[in-house]
Structure formats: structure tokens, C-alpha cells
Amino acid sequence: xxxxxVAGIALDAITRSPIVLLKxxxxxxxxxxxxxxxxxxxxxxxxxxxxxPRPLTHDLIVNMLEAWxxxxxxxxxxxxxxxxxxAVLIVQQGESKKEIDARPSDAIAIALRTNAPIxxxxxxxxxxxxxxxxxxxxxxxxxxxxxxxxxxxxDLIKRFDNGES
Numbered sequence: 705x706x707x708x709x710v711a712g713i714a715l716d717a718i719t720r721s722p723i724v725l726l727k728x729x730x731x732x733x734x735x736x737x738x739x740x741x742x743x744x745x746x747x748x749x750x751x752x753x754x755x756x757p758r759p760l761t762h763d764l765i766v767n768m769l770e771a772w773x774x775x776x777x778x779x780x781x782x783x784x785x786x787x788x789x790x791a792v793l794i795v796q797q798g799e800s801k802k803e804i805d806a807r808p809s810d811a812i813a814i815a816l817r818t819n820a821p822i823x824x825x826x827x828x829x830x831x832x833x834x835x836x837x838x839x840x841x842x843x844x845x846x847x848x849x850x851x852x853x854x855x856x857x858x859d860l861i862k863r864f865d866n867g868e869s
Contacts, residue, residue, distance in 0.1 A: 705780065705823040708735060710751060710812060713744050724812060726781075726822065733833040735781075735824060737789050743809035750816035762813040769818070773797060776820040779811040784828050 708726040711734065716723055722744035726735040739747070746762050748754075759767055769776060774797040781791045791808040794801060806814075815822050 705825055706733075706829050708822050708824050708829075710747065710816060710822070712751070713748055724809060726812075726824065727836065728829070728833075732836055733829060734836045735829060735833045737781075737808050739809035743807075743813060746813040747809065747816065750813055762810065762817060765814055766817045769795065776814060776818045777801065778820050779806075779808075779815045779822045781808050781811070781822070781824045781828055783825065784832050789828070789832075 706728055708728055711725045711727040714723045714725055714736070715721070716738070722739050722741060723736045724739050724744070724747055726737070727733065746760065749756070749760075750762070756763065766776075768774075774795050777794040777796045779791055779793055781789055783790045789808045791806050791811040793804040793806050793811055793814065795804055796802075812822060814820070
């Protein structure tokens with residue numbers, strides 16, 4: 705799993721639909737997730753630390769977690785099926801943990817309000833992320849090509865015979 709953070713909300717240039725953008729710790733990969741207008745407002749409100757006069761849905765959920773001495777341990781975006789992302793909330797109460805199915809946008813809005821980490825399965829990142837820093841990616845690929853071009857078969861045999869991996 706890869707821990708990601710919310711980089712912000714963007715609008716699709718063609719459809720004008722909101723997108724929440726998650727980035728990895730190195731800022732090299734971004735995961736765009738299309739969301740609804742209300743979820744975009746809820747995420748933006750949390751990012752800007754806005755406190756509504758009355759609790760909105762995500763605030764209510766956080767209040768309920770706190771009232772029952774529960775904590776949101778983390779959010780996991782675990783799969784992508786037919787252009788739909790799936791997530792779970794990992795909620796803990798004492799020694800008991802539960803996975804609760806959630807839309808990623810709702811899970812992210814709650815995670816931001818509780819400072820819970822957002823994790824994404826590696827296969828989801830591989831399938832749906834976009835490169836942010838193409839120059840760094842290209843430099844890494846070039847360094848790997850140079851490494852492979854200078855590699856001799858006996859280097860591999862020697863390395864594996866010594867028990868290295």
C-alpha cells in the first residue's frame with residue numbers, strides 16, 4: 705500500500721466535474737478520482753478547516769465516532785472496477801477493528817476531519833495514477849537502462865551465489 709495525501713480539488717476541463725487529486729509522498733504520482741459536487745465541497749471545507757454552524761454529514765459521522773470512543777485508524781482505497789474506486793474505513797474501538805465500506809470521496813472527507821492517513825493499494829496506483837514529474841521518471845528510467853547495459857551475466861551469478869537478493 706502507498707500512503708497518499710490530498711493535493712487538492714480540480715475540475716475536469718471538458719466535463720467540469722470535480723476531481724480529488726491524491727499524491728504520493730514523493731509527489732511523483734497523482735491519483736485523480738472523480739467525485740460529486742457535494743463531496744468536493746466537503747473535502748474543500750476540511751482542507752480549509754472550515755467549521756459549519758451546524759454539523760454536515762461528514763462532521764456528524766466524526767462526532768458519532770468520537771461519542772462512541774471510536775477512532776478512524778485509516779482509509780484504504782483498495783480497488784478500481786469499471787472506472788469506480790472502492791474504499792473502506794478502518795475503524796477501531798478498543799481492541800476491536802471493523803472495515804466499513806465507503807465511497808472514496810466520503811472516506812477522504814472523514815479522514816481529513818480526523819487526520820487519519822489515506823492508503824491506496826499499489827495495483828490501484830499502478831492502474832489509475834498519472835506521473836507528475838516526468839523528468840524525474842525519465843531520469844530514473846535512464847539510470848536503470850545504464851545499469852542494465854553495464855550488467856554482465858556473471859555479475860548476477862556471483863550475486864545470487866553469495867546469497868544476496
